[in-house]
Amino acid sequence: MSIIQYSLDNPYKYGDNDCNLIVLRIIDLINGTTTLADRQYTSIKEGIEGLNADGWNHTGEIVEQYCNPVESVIDGDIWLDPDNPLVMAVVASGRVLGVNDSHDGFVLHPKPTKGQYYRVRKHKHG
Template identity: 75%
Template sequence: MIHNKLMKIIQYSIDTPYQFGDNDCNLIVLRIIDLFAGTSLSIREYTSVKEGIAGLNKEGWNHTGEIVEAYCDEVTHVIDGDIWLDPDNLLIMAVVVSGRVLGVNDEHNGFVLQPIPKKGKYYRVRKQDNG
């Protein structure tokens, strides 16, 4: 059941035009964390990178990668729903799906499935402890 919800997030990202504050790589990652950890981190409004970072700063975060590190554990063997962080740019991230990653295309205006990057770190969301 949760895998179906994960696939709905992935499919929405593929089918919907790229747009800051609705369908961007940070929001996909936050939606994945929300799905597995029971949070509501993806509920935010912004229309640019600058606005998005300002919102994160207001909450005490420097970038979305810090949220990933707070809610996830680093893994060496990936499965669907794991999160990849770019080692060279903390603002770029992707989600593992079907042996690839869903990441931003070269034009930075949509998502494509790409080969699993060899560089970078992979994280898996820890389950929320509800008591």
């Protein structure tokens, strides 16, 4: 919940408080790592370049690697947009944490009915 609260309390900012980093922090938290969310960028282009340098095309690939699809959704699950693999959200209090209308912060939205939900699984290292 501290990841969700941080996002609600702080302005939207690439490389600090954006939907991709929130999801990567959730995956790192479950796996006891910091490597996925340890990224520095100030634009979408820089973020994608960093992902590419690590062998990923987009953050959705990381979600698919570290998570399992689910039908019954609980808090902490991750939603991926069916049309854009860079658009994602985390389930919180039966809703999803998403960008507000002015795109400068986060709010809770109703859960989307289209797209796929995923649950982070403990990744086996080594």
